[in-house]
Amino acid sequence: xxxxxxxxxxxxxxxxxxxxxxxxxxxxxxxxxxxxDYPQIEPxxxxxxxxxSSYEQRHEQPDDRFQYLxxxxxxxxxxxxxxxxxxxxxxxxxxxxxxxxxxxxxxLQITFKNKQSGAHTVNPSIGPQTIQx
Numbered sequence: 001x002x003x004x005x006x007x008x009x010x011x012x013x014x015x016x017x018x019x020x021x022x023x024x025x026x027x028x029x030x031x032x033x034x035x036x037d038y039p040q041i042e043p044x045x046x047x048x049x050x051x052x053s054s055y056e057q058r059h060e061q062p063d064d065r066f067q068y069l070x071x072x073x074x075x076x077x078x079x080x081x082x083x084x085x086x087x088x089x090x091x092x093x094x095x096x097x098x099x100x101x102x103x104x105x106x107x108l109q110i111t112f113k114n115k116q117s118g119a120h121t122v123n124p125s126i127g128p129q130t131i132q133x
Contacts, residue, residue: 036071038076
């Protein structure tokens, strides 16, 4: 059986970031736009993201009200944002990612689906958290 070779790389810290809360006026959907700066990113590397259940992480007690958005790009540390555990609208006009190869800025927008039973009132706890592998 072939074994995978993992390249161990020294992490250089967290990327700079800005998070903007938004609300769409037509549908009343809430969204979060993440803008991350990676000035020393390695050539040909693009940031990537994934959503993580609160039961997958090991830093806090699991909480059904939240999930985690993880964003990674070598050689930076993977950072995580604690966001409401509400279904994400992945339709083309609601969700997007953009990598600017010149400015090394990564933009990600996620839009939450509206709850059928009324307005969503959970206030997201925004802040970077280093995720240890």
